[in-house]
Amino acid sequence: MSLIFSRQCEYAIQALIYLAKKTETEWISIKEIADHINIPQHFLGKIFQMLSNKGILKSKKGLQGGFCLSKPSSDINLKDIVDTIDGVAYSTACVAGFPNCSNDSPCPLHNSWKDLREGIVKMLKMRNLKQMADEISKPGYN
Amino acid sequence: MSLIFSRQCEYAIQALIYLAKKTETEWISIKEIADHINIPQHFLGKIFQMLSNKGILKSKKGLQGGFCLSKPSSDINLKDIVDTIDGVAYSTACVAGFPNCSNDSPCPLHNSWKDLREGIVKMLKMRNLKQMADEISKPGYN
DNA sequence: CTATATTAAGACAAATTACTCTTATTATCA
DNA sequence: TGATAATAAGAGTAATTTGTCTTAATATAG
Numbered sequence A, B: 001m002s003l004i005f006s007r008q009c010e011y012a013i014q015a016l017i018y019l020a021k022k023t024e025t026e027w028i029s030i031k032e033i034a035d036h037i038n039i040p041q042h043f044l045g046k047i048f049q050m051l052s053n054k055g056i057l058k059s060k061k062g063l064q065g066g067f068c069l070s071k072p073s074s075d076i077n078l079k080d081i082v083d084t085i086d087g088v089a090y091s092t093a094c095v096a097g098f099p100n101c102s103n104d105s106p107c108p109l110h111n112s113w114k115d116l117r118e119g120i121v122k123m124l125k126m127r128n129l130k131q132m133a134d135e136i137s138k139p140g141y142n
Numbered sequence C: 001c002t003a004t005a006t007t008a009a010g011a012c013a014a015a016t017t018a019c020t021c022t023t024a025t026t027a028t029c030a
Numbered sequence D: 001t002g003a004t005a006a007t008a009a010g011a012g013t014a015a016t017t018t019g020t021c022t023t024a025a026t027a028t029a030g
Helices: A005-021 A030-037 A041-053 A080-087 A110-126 A129-137 B009-018 B032-039 B041-053 B078-086 B110-126 B129-137
Strands: A056-058 A064-069 B057-060 B066-069
Touching: A005 A030, A005 A041, A005 A064, A005 A080, A005 A129, A030 A041, A030 A064, A041 A056, A041 A080, A080 A110, A110 B110, B009 B032, B009 B041, B009 B066, B009 B078, B009 B129, B032 B041, B032 B066, B041 B057, B041 B078, B078 B110
Parallel strands: none
Antiparallel strands: A056 A064, B057 B066
């Protein structure tokens, strides 16, 4: 099997949207998030460490501690998250793994994939956490 | 890290394009293919077993044996290959892994992803092995 | 200021994916 | 028709990803 994003990345997106729904100054614990979106608590801890190291989250230890966004939710887009967790290969590497594929010397899939890939990157840049947190609060969304 | 297709699937695509360049009746050995496209020989063997079981390839044991396409190369498209190796999740599952995401109750990414996904599926259906084998033979392609 | 509960961080284990080695099959040639 | 070499098939191993358990840090209450 294979998907666009790793499991870690999926969890990161879900968790950060949950976080973006909260007030920006509140410290939220991993336990609360993991329980709400139903994912492994300590696995999320590891993911949030990465996001902290890259400056997307701030963390605070001890009682009443937790995590919070380090910037306004409208300043964090999907590409920031995906690039941090999964790296940028999805936006640069050959989709079929041909070793010498490039714009100059394309593989037979290169040009078919080009526009699709650009569409994906564009979308990831467009969508930010604030938008998504707002949407998820609308009726009909989950 | 994470990409659209698994490593197995990338190898399958490359190997089948190589096969499509040959005459349709010839039996080609795994060793020849693996050497040419520079991938692990026995790993390719396993991949070709799957493709044989699903009816995309025919195999023949013993001296002068090997594999060949079970249909004309123009009748095998990328979607056939991807679906066989990686399954169909990429075309149906929620891109961010939200457990209850659907058209009726979409996640905040669902509608942004919808058209992109459909574009990918459409492309995979459009491109067949013959086209790709022809392209790879043109100057400038690899 | 000390004990404790709560939390993040980091070490460890399981599952999956990628890869390699061995065995079984079979066409060919002596 | 039997030995042999080439081949697919399948068993076994390594690496990566996912998930869990343990330890270290710290805010708070007494």
